[in-house]
Amino acid sequence: MVCLGNICRSPLAEGILKDKLRERGLNWAVDSAGTGFWHIGEPPDPRSVSTARKYGLDISRQRARQLQSQDLEAFDLILAMDRSNYDDILRLANTGQQKSKVEMILNYVDPGSNRNVPDPYWDDDGFDKVFHMLDEACERVIDKHT
Numbered sequence: 001m002v003c004l005g006n007i008c009r010s011p012l013a014e015g016i017l018k019d020k021l022r023e024r025g026l027n028w029a030v031d032s033a034g035t036g037f038w039h040i041g042e043p044p045d046p047r048s049v050s051t052a053r054k055y056g057l058d059i060s061r062q063r064a065r066q067l068q069s070q071d072l073e074a075f076d077l078i079l080a081m082d083r084s085n086y087d088d089i090l091r092l093a094n095t096g097q098q099k100s101k102v103e104m105i106l107n108y109v110d111p112g113s114n115r116n117v118p119d120p121y122w123d124d125d126g127f128d129k130v131f132h133m134l135d136e137a138c139e140r141v142i143d144k145h146t
């Protein structure tokens with residue numbers, strides 16, 4: 001799960017996907033990262049933590065890290081929150097196989113639409129909407145890959 005800062009959107013996506021996998025008894029390796037370096041080592045934004053908590057998820061122990069090119073080798077699927085993340089991730093890819101692992105996450109909801117998960121960083125009211133978008137997308141991700 002990849003966004004810009006790894007403090008707002010991708011920590012929610014990581015928490016939501018892990019919770020759904022646990023419910024279904026599936027053992028996938030899930031992690032999140034940011035394309036940027038500004039928030040390395042920080043916990044998720046308090047607004048993401050409280051939104052997750054509202055829906056019964058604890059994401060407070062996550063810590064932000066920056067996406068590395070080896071992540072494109074280590075993981076089977078790299079999900080970008082928006083188009084700019086997608087372009088930044090592709091710049092780290094070294095092979096066609098790595099490039100083929102990168103998807104816009106909302107294309108699991110609306111195939112081919114290339115919709116962005118809006119960055120809620122500057123919008124206190126955006127977090128709930130982002131949670132629900134990611135919740136639906138994560139459901140579809142599991143459905144498609146099981």
Ligand code: 4NP
Pocket residue numbers: 003004005006007008009010034038119120121
């Ligand atoms: P995220 O949100 O990419 O969803 O974690 C952002 C967090 C921080 C910044 C931008 C977006 N920032 O500019 O510091």
